[in-house]
Amino acid sequence: MRLPQHLQKYIVEQDYGKYTAQDQAVWRYCLRQLKNFLGQHGHPCYSEGLTKTGISVEYIPKISEISKCLEKFGWTARPVSGFIPPAAFMELQSLGVLPIASDMRTIDHLLYTPAPDIVHEAAGHAPIIIDEEYADYLKQYSQVAKKAIISREDLDLYEAIRDLSDTKENPASTVDDIVKAEIKLTGTIKSITHTSEASQLSRMNWWTAEYGLIGDLDNPKIFGAGLLSSIGESKWCLSEKVKKIPLTVDCIEQIYDITEPQPQLFVTPDFKTLVKVLHQFSETMAYKKGGKDGLYKVLAAQSVNTIELDSGFQISGVLDSYLTASFESEKIIFTKFSGPTQISLADQQLQGHGPDYHQHGYSTPLGKFTASGLTLNTDVTFQYESGFKITGKLVDCTTIEKNSVIYTFENATMTYNDQIYFKPEWGLLDILQGSEVTSVYGGPADREAYGHTGDFVASTVPKVKYNDQQMKIFELYQKIRDIRTKNNVTEKLIQDTFQDCKNKASHEWLLFVELLELSLKFNLVVQSEIQSHLDVIMKENNELNQVITDGIKLAHA
Structure with missing residues (x-):
């Protein structure tokens, strides 16, 4: 599937060769730990999902291979670099594309990283997509999120x-x-x-797709990708220290800190409830309600958004102001946009009405009017019921659909309550037929034609440069990786490798955890020396106790 132009800039080459042997070891450690723990505590489809999406414990997956596996479930996968804007992420998911960050967490952030990486995206998101009800929720959520109003804040x-x-x-x-x-x-x-719709929906996504629990409140299972990809948080979240709350639409009121473990989590009884909660919230959104409430939201947002009229016209830009028939009235009689503005119909920009033409903004009155005549190239007066009045030469009248008409005036003046809203020297005046604002939503109607907006900034994670010492450590990891493929591993081979690791990287704990695993597998005497060395590392650095202890336990399993 060819992606829209504005989304293609986020797609990168995975560049499989950039992964070091240490990266592969970190992946293997994470996946072994996660698979061991989540086999019991994850959603039942997790372990099956790893297999069905082509994800191996032994090596970092190729995203192209994950994509081929996901095609069976109506999805594909594409590599991206680190964080991509939420709007872009949601639009990709709405197209059935799972964005997978191709970057790999470092050994220093093995338990948890706030930055998206391939452990989070591939081992977290991909396995649960094989569940049809959950995949349906993701797509429906993404469709709703595409309409959310994103603020400048x-x-x-x-x-x-x-x-x-x-x-x-x-x-x-x-x-x-x-x-x-x-x-x-x-x-x-x-x-x-203020809290925007996009912010509220991001909270819903956080408490479901990222940090969601499912099942019984007293004994829930994990399905959120943030938990499925975090060894530390997957264990922490099920403890009594983390409050468990039944999932309702109120989850949108709960803020979160992306850089810290979560003090509370929400539990859904099943995946169908996710869709119910989503629909409950969507009924309150501006794209469903339109009108004054919707305009109030986009006015506060100060970002590019779209208002849709009952005539079908869509006006996209930064809303500057609007007028109602009276202070208490819900009836919109005028809208004004500042900066580049686009006019569309059925999500297609109208010819001659793009942001280049309306680069200084756009305004139009709304409501019923009477015309003194509609003869082209004659002076015409439009008198609106609201009190707006337009006089000028009618030079064009374009009917696109039955109720979708654009009137173009030359030498026009637009007034309301003795104030001038348009002057002849400002150029042509384009007026849209329409009486009501039926929908208000985030982003431009024709995003590709509109061009760059602030919510679609692309950036890439800089390539890491390694020093000579790091390269030597990577060689040691590769040596152990190669040994693991052998059927006949001797005492001397592991002893020599152990000494080599001690001499060149005595504090690189994961090297020794992998060596311990091999020595135990082949019942070698050197295992006691390796264990003793790991004990020394733990005494010297208490922060490593948990990861080393977990590694040792799994080596013995």
């Missing part, structure tokens, strides 16, 4: 979160870099003045 927050996550995951980042990114995020959060 949302975009600033997204940028700050992405900056902090990428900074934390980048091995080249200094403590000062991280502190600066944290200060930026804190300041951005404090500056938020």
Whole structure:
């Protein structure tokens, strides 16, 4: 399937050769731990889903191979780089495309990384998609999320979160870099003045697709990708320290911190309930309600959005202002957009009415009117019931559909309550037929024709440069990886490799966990020395105790 032009910029080459032997070892450790724990505590389809989506414990998957497997379930997968804007992510999912971050978490962030990586996307999202009801929820959610109003504040927050996550995951980042990114995020959060629809839906996504639990409230199973891909949080979340709350539409009121473990989680009894909750919230959204409430939301958003009229016309841009018949009235009589504005019908930009033509904005009165005549190239007066009045030479009258008419005036003046809203020297005046705002939603109606908007910024995770010491460590990981493929592993081979690792990378704990696993598998004497060395590493660095202990346990399994 060929993606729309505005989405193609997020797709990257996976570049499988960039993964180091250490990356492969980190993947293997994560997947072994996750599969062992989630076989009991994950949704029943998790283990089956790993197999059916072509995901192996032994090596980082090729996204093209995952995509081929997902085709059986009506999906495909495409590689992306790190965080992509929520609007782009949702539009891809609405097309049945699972975006998979091709980047791999570092060994320092093995238990959890706030930045999207291939463990999160492939081992978290992909396996659950084989469940038909869950896949249906994802697509329906994405269709609704596409209509959500995204505010300028949302975009600033997204940028700050992405900056902090990428900074934390980048091995080249200094403590000062991280502190600066944290200060930026804190300041951005404090500056938020309102909660947008997109923000509310992101919370729903967080508490379901990312951090959702399913089943019995007292003994739930895990299905959220954030939990399925986090060794630390998958265990933490089921403890009594994490409050379990029945899932309702109220989850949209619960904020979250992407950089910290969650103190509470929501439990859905089944996947069908996800759809019910989604539909319940969607009924409150501006794309369903339109009118004054919808315009109020996009006015606060100060981002590119679309209003749709009862005549079918769609006006896309940044709403500057609107007027109602009276202060208490719900009836919209005038809308004004600032900056590049697009006019469309059925999601197709009308010829000659793109953001280049309406680059300085657009305004039109709404409602019923009487005309002194509709003869082209004659002076005509439109008198609206609201009190708006237009006079000028009618130079064009284009009927696109039965009730979709554009009137174009030359030398026009538009007035209301003795105020001038359009002057002759401003050029041609295009007026849309329409009486009501039936729908209001996020983004332009014809996104591809509109071009760049602030919610679709593309960026890539910078390529890591490794030093000589790191390259030597990678060689050790590769050596162990090669040994694992052998059928006959001798005491001398493991002993020599153990000494080599001690001499060149004595604190690289994962090397020794892998060596311990091999020594146990082949019942070698050197296992006690390897175990002793791991004990020393744990004494010297308490922060590694849990990951090493978990690795040792699984090596003995």
